[in-house]
Amino acid sequence: GAVVSQHPSRVICKSGTSVKIECRSLDFQATTMFWYRQFPKQSLMLMATSNEGSKATYEQGVEKDKFLINHASLTLSTLTVTSAHPEDSSFYICSASGAPYQETQYFGPGTRLLVL
Amino acid sequence: AQKVTQAQTEISVVEKEDVTLDCVYETRDTTYYLFWYKQPPSGELVFLIRRNSFDEQNEISGRYSWNFQKSTSSFNFTITASQVVDSAVYFCALNSNDYKLSFGAGTTVTVRA
Numbered sequence: 769g770a771v772v773s774q775h776p777s778r779v780i781c782k783s784g785t786s787v788k789i790e791c792r793s794l795d796f797q798a799t800t801m802f803w804y805r806q807f808p809k810q811s812l813m814l815m816a817t818s819n820e821g822s823k824a825t826y827e828q829g830v831e832k833d834k835f836l837i838n839h840a841s842l843t844l845s846t847l848t849v850t851s852a853h854p855e856d857s858s859f860y861i862c863s864a865s866g867a868p869y870q871e872t873q874y875f876g877p878g879t880r881l882l883v884l
Numbered sequence: 885a886q887k888v889t890q891a892q893t894e895i896s897v898v899e900k901e902d903v904t905l906d907c908v909y910e911t912r913d914t915t916y917y918l919f920w921y922k923q924p925p926s927g928e929l930v931f932l933i934r935r936n937s938f939d940e941q942n943e944i945s946g947r948y949s950w951n952f953q954k955s956t957s958s959f960n961f962t963i964t965a966s967q968v969v970d971s972a973v974y975f976c977a978l979n980s981n982d983y984k985l986s987f988g989a990g991t992t993v994t995v996r997a
Contacts, residue, residue: 877926
């Protein structure tokens with residue numbers, strides 16, 4: 769149980785385009801989803817927390833107009849990187865939590881974004 | 885504020901050796917949860933264990949074991965008889981009231997054949 773999928777696993781795009789990443793909880797209802805960014809050889813950096821049906825809460829320093837997050841259902845959250853630039857290239861990973869273990873986050877496989 | 889410290893950046897062992905990963909945490913909350921995650925080269929974080937602050941029992945799962953010492957704010961992880969497939973980055977993490985995870989910096993384990 770507690771499987772989280774993420775799509776796409778890898779994306780290459782041109783500078784200025786927008787990229788959407790999907791995060792799905794496959795076998796449980798995710799009341800909360802989290803989006804992280806990870807640079808090479810570093811730990812995970814929390815970008816935002818989203819609860820189903822409400823606006824995401826962004827961490828300090830994360831541009832909410834740049835990284836649009838939608839959590840429209842209990843199984844799906846999306847992260848859209850708008851007008852992507854090379855500095856947005858990174859590994860983006862989502863996690864989900866829900867009953868009965870709300871305190872445990874289960875992670876997706878991540879998305880490697882390369883902006884040319 | 886919460887903080888997780890994994891002082892070991894990298895550990896390299898030969899197959900079949902035991903390896904212990906240290907994790908020290910700081911929190912003012914009385915109720916909290918501790919976690920270990922494994923991140924293999926593929927990138928996905930694999931959940932290994934959750935331990936709440938009221939349960940100090942040590943746990944063993946196959947070749948993995950965990951030692952939770954509340955008195956020293958430590959939650960150490962031991963891999964017994966390591967194998968090449970254990971090579972990964974291991975993260976210790978902590979959360980409390982808001983369920984946000986505070987991650988340690990991670991320890992890279994390399995197991996050589």
